[in-house]
Amino acid sequence: MSDEEQQGPPQGMPMPPPGQQPSPEQIQAMQRQIAAEAEKLGISVPEYIQRLKQQAMAQHQAQLRAQQEQQGQQQQPIQPGPPKPEAIAVANWLKSQELKPRTVIHDEKRKEMFRVKRAIRALLSPAYQKARTKNPLLPEVNDRASAENTFKLLPLSLLALRVSKVDPATAHEGHNHAKPKRVKGQWTVVIEQHQEANDDCYYIWLFEGSQWKQKLYAVGALIGILAVVLFPLWPLFMRQGVWYLSMGMLGLIGLFFAMAIVRLILFIITMFVTPPGLWLYPNLFEDVGFFDSFRPVWAWQETPEDVKNRKRARKEKKAAKAAARAAAAANGGKAGKKKGGVISPPPEAEPQQESHEQAVDEAPEPTGAETAPASQGEVTQRPQRATVEEADSDED
Secondary structure (H helix, E strand, O other): OOHHHHOOOOOOOOOOOOOOOOOHHHHHHHHHHHHHHHHHHOOOHHHHHHHHHHHHHHHHHHHHHHHHHHHHHOOOOOOOOOOOHHHHHHHHHHHOOOOOOEEEEEOOEEEEEEEHHHHHHHHOOHHHHHHHHHOOOOOOOOOHHHHHHHHOHHHHOOOEEEEEEEOHHHHOOOOOOOOOOOOOOOOEEEEOOOOOOOOOOEEEEOOOOOOHHHHHHHHHHHHHHHHHHOHHHOOHHHHHHHHHHHHHHHHHHHHHHHHHHHHHHHHHHHHHHOOOOEEEOOOOOOOOOOHHHHOOOEEEOOOHHHHHHHHHHHHHHHHHHHHHHHHHHHHHHHHOOEEOOEEOOOOOHHHHHHHHHHHHHHOOOOOOOOOOOOOOOOOOOOOOOOOOOOOOOOOO
């Protein structure tokens, strides 16, 4: 096609404003212009109009192809799909391993959180290779890269997602309800937009595993409700047993309230007599287990200096452990020898034992129910140390 054929509509052709019909003078001027252009090309007017239509159609198709190419070049985000059987198999196996999970709060619900490095370490362990012989759905893992790819099956199937710690106050911005009570050592987390598999990343389990326990609990609850409804039909000895049991529970509740009142009165008295005050069962209202609520028997009220000392001791303990591990790695690298193509493992037992002994030496003295030697009936005051500690941070 020549240059004259490629050119568009004639330049200088009078065109009406958009949305208005052309006047008869404008129509005559356009007809004269089209006839002049057709005569210049040596073709008839209908052939020239047909050629203009073909050129407009070709330009429109070229624009559509360019738009499609631009859309194809744009990066499409990975959309999580339904859980794959391989991802469910990996999740079931990892949940059976000791990943040292900790309980966190996400969306006002308790979830189990773990670190990625422990999951990668478990996937690279011989136990995983042994499990693959029994479960063919588990993907093959040979190195770090394959372990990360296997772990990424969890976020792709929405079985576990990466989270980060946030302030509980900021996590509920825009909500009308009251701010939740902060629990010591318990994080409030939110899901991150970018799902990565670095060693220091934290993930929470959204996969709950088999639901047979929940179904069993539901059946038990239904049976319990029916039993309560049919209480008038129970035999006389069973109804008497329930009455005695309810009286015993009522007595235990009354004893609990009496103990709480007594410990508060004792603390108020000792706060003025021997500051900073003495608590009976300091963990009674803490978020701990039943038996841990009654240990230790007593403790002094925690002061800001005690908090600083405890944090300083914890940092020193972590620094000592890190130094011991570094020394063990350095000594192990020098002592490692090749025997038949196999490198003997470094001796790590002695440095770990030394760090353990050092941690024991640095541990604070117990402040429980131990009795201190008193002379001539005098009461000796214990050092002001707290016994209610926050949950320890994750250790390697």
